[in-house]
Amino acid sequence: MNALKLLLLLLFVVLSSGNKIKENDHTRNHRAAGDNVAEMDEIARSDAVYARMRSQLRLLDYFIGPKGPRVDIRQFVNWDKTIIIDHLFYVKPKTIWEVQRVVNAAALTGIHIRATGGGHTRSPLYPDEGQISMDVRELERHDGPRIELHKPNSERPYQTVTVITGVLEYELNEFLVKNGLSMLSQPLIVNATVGGMVASSTHGSSWSAPTWSGYVVEMRLVNARGRLRRFSKEKHPELMEALMCNLGMMGVMYDITIQVNGTLIAKVQNQYVPLEDLFYNQTNLKNVVTSHFLTEISWYPFNSVNPEEEAVFRHNKTVLNSWTVRRDLVWLRTIVLVDAVPDDHVIQGPVYLPTGGSISGGNETGILRGKGALNIAKLLPSVSYHYLVDAFPTILPPKHGSETSAAFVLNIDNSFSRPLRAFKFMAEKVENQIKSLGSSPMNAFLPRFLQNMDCLLCFGNNGIKQDDDSGRSMVIDFLAPPTQFGFYDTAADFVQQFRQEKIRPHWAKRHTDIPGIVDVIKETYGDNLEKFNQLKFDSGIDKCGLFMNSYLTEIFGRPQSYYKWC
Numbered sequence: 015m016n017a018l019k020l021l022l023l024l025l026f027v028v029l030s031s032g033n034k035i036k037e038n039d040h041t042r043n044h045r046a047a048g049d050n051v052a053e054m055d056e057i058a059r060s061d062a063v064y065a066r067m068r069s070q071l072r073l074l075d076y077f078i079g080p081k082g083p084r085v086d087i088r089q090f091v092n093w094d095k096t097i098i099i100d101h102l103f104y105v106k107p108k109t110i111w112e113v114q115r116v117v118n119a120a121a122l123t124g125i126h127i128r129a130t131g132g133g134h135t136r137s138p139l140y141p142d143e144g145q146i147s148m149d150v151r152e153l154e155r156h157d158g159p160r161i162e163l164h165k166p167n168s169e170r171p172y173q174t175v176t177v178i179t180g181v182l183e184y185e186l187n188e189f190l191v192k193n194g195l196s197m198l199s200q201p202l203i204v205n206a207t208v209g210g211m212v213a214s215s216t217h218g219s220s221w222s223a224p225t226w227s228g229y230v231v232e233m234r235l236v237n238a239r240g241r242l243r244r245f246s247k248e249k250h251p252e253l254m255e256a257l258m259c260n261l262g263m264m265g266v267m268y269d270i271t272i273q274v275n276g277t278l279i280a281k282v283q284n285q286y287v288p289l290e291d292l293f294y295n296q297t298n299l300k301n302v303v304t305s306h307f308l309t310e311i312s313w314y315p316f317n318s319v320n321p322e323e324e325a326v327f328r329h330n331k332t333v334l335n336s337w338t339v340r341r342d343l344v345w346l347r348t349i350v351l352v353d354a355v356p357d358d359h360v361i362q363g364p365v366y367l368p369t370g371g372s373i374s375g376g377n378e379t380g381i382l383r384g385k386g387a388l389n390i391a392k393l394l395p396s397v398s399y400h401y402l403v404d405a406f407p408t409i410l411p412p413k414h415g416s417e418t419s420a421a422f423v424l425n426i427d428n429s430f431s432r433p434l435r436a437f438k439f440m441a442e443k444v445e446n447q448i449k450s451l452g453s454s455p456m457n458a459f460l461p462r463f464l465q466n467m468d469c470l471l472c473f474g475n476n477g478i479k480q481d482d483d484s485g486r487s488m489v490i491d492f493l494a495p496p497t498q499f500g501f502y503d504t505a506a507d508f509v510q511q512f513r514q515e516k517i518r519p520h521w522a523k524r525h526t527d528i529p530g531i532v533d534v535i536k537e538t539y540g541d542n543l544e545k546f547n548q549l550k551f552d553s554g555i556d557k558c559g560l561f562m563n564s565y566l567t568e569i570f571g572r573p574q575s576y577y578k579w580c
Contacts, residue, residue, distance in 0.1 A: 455500030
């Protein structure tokens with residue numbers, strides 16, 4: 015009787031999978047703010063997806079069984095509300111066995127599955143509508159604590175830390191400080207999951223340190239067959255170059271082992287320098303960036319407006335010719351490593367911008383926001399000392415952010431001509447829109463710097479080279495509300511300006527509004543995409559694309575075995 019019941023259920027799977035709603039492109043499942051969608055057609059389509067999911071829900075529950083986590087149908091909204099997915103199967107496992115049950119059920123039903131965390135990603139790396147979202151934030155390790163320290167040994171003559179995938183960065187930082195440990199690169203925020211930072215190669219701005227992924231030495235994951243598998247740099251060096259930035263395509267990451275350093279003390283300095291000194295002075299720009307352990311440059315346009323210029327703008331929205339972008343100030347935040355703290359200072363914890371979740375916050379709106387944002391930054395101490403991991407973060411965002419972010423990456427040449435050209439191009443685009451329309455295409459312009467590494471999909475990548483290459487890359491982040499006029503057009507112009515210089519998007523930032531961006535990705539990463547696919551297939555992690563979504567399929571294609579037996 016049980017065999018007959020299983021046969022009927024499998025027949026239901028086949029019938030259900032054949033009743034899928036046809037859709038046009040990856041935006042079908044990710045309704046971003048500002049997308050031009052026929053309202054009634056979208057509602058009808060979404061209702062049909064929901065009806066199908068209701069019938070599939072019973073099947074998922076059956077295959078997961080009574081010992082598995084509960085499956086719900088939910089709407090998903092990401093951190094900055096630019097990705098809205100109407101209907102997802104949502105599960106939140108707490109044990110490895112629950113993860114395995116869900117993965118096995120997904121494989122049996124043919125429903126794709128994607129691991130999710132805090133939702134800080136702004137690109138469509140999430141599940142498509144109708145797929146399974148596995149929230150890993152409450153997952154516990156079955157054979158150890160959530161965070162575990164390992165002493166040096168003959169194979170690894172350095173300290174390592176193993177972290178369950180759903181641990182948040184601030185939890186890890188607290189553990190590192192408590193145990194006298196450091197990492198050399200971390201982002202501005204502290205509430206992203208470790209798995210999410212590895213999957214998308216989250217970056218900091220350390221001149222001689224790679225992205226977060228560069229410290230991964232070992233990983234355990236649940237593959238498409240529900241097996242827990244272990245991979246390490248020592249035993250699987252080639253595969254690890256794919257795993258260390260896998261965009262969620264390599265199964266459900268279970269725990270991740272990273273290399274750490276001993277205690278490091280950081281001197282943080284906040285200065286406010288004329289934009290002209292950095293954006294139009296190649297020698298000075300190079301000297302500033304290369305002489306510090308970390309350099310963060312933040313520009314809030316129109317921040318140098320004087321009382322007369324401000325009064326005229328408030329009265330008739332006109333920008334006087336006396337204002338020029340060169341006169342604006344840039345917030346220059348730098349870190350150097352020191353041996354000790356001076357007697358007149360103490361080691362502080364993290365210091366956050368009081369912006370309510372925005373790196374360029376303030377009460378002003380429009381282009382007068384720039385002046386307000388700079389004034390908020392000036393509230394930070396001019397000099398402070400921290401343990402290094404506490405020196406990286408500057409924002410502690412709430413549940414939802416008020417701005418979205420588009421970010422693109424370029425190689426840095428030894429002479430720094432490319433960074434200077436990129437800075438000048440964007441400064442002039444912003445100045446032209448401010449003077450002609452009285453508005454800015456962005457609220458903040460944030461260049462960051464990092465060291466390249468051997469990693470197939472990392473945007474800071476040794477395999478992506480340019481003339482006079484320094485072995486380092488620059489991430490340029492543009493921040494603005496998603497509906498701000500000129501935001502996407504300016505980002506698209508930037509991509510086209512540097513397309514021949516192997517520009518590529520930050521995987522986790524908003525870039526799918528840029529026309530032809532998938533072609534840009536394919537041009538830049540080239541054979542690395544196929545090599546990634548081959549390693550995934552040969553390793554047996556996922557031969558049928560169980561962990562893919564439509565956007566990733568557009569870039570990487572279907573698995574080579576898909577039409578044979580998947």
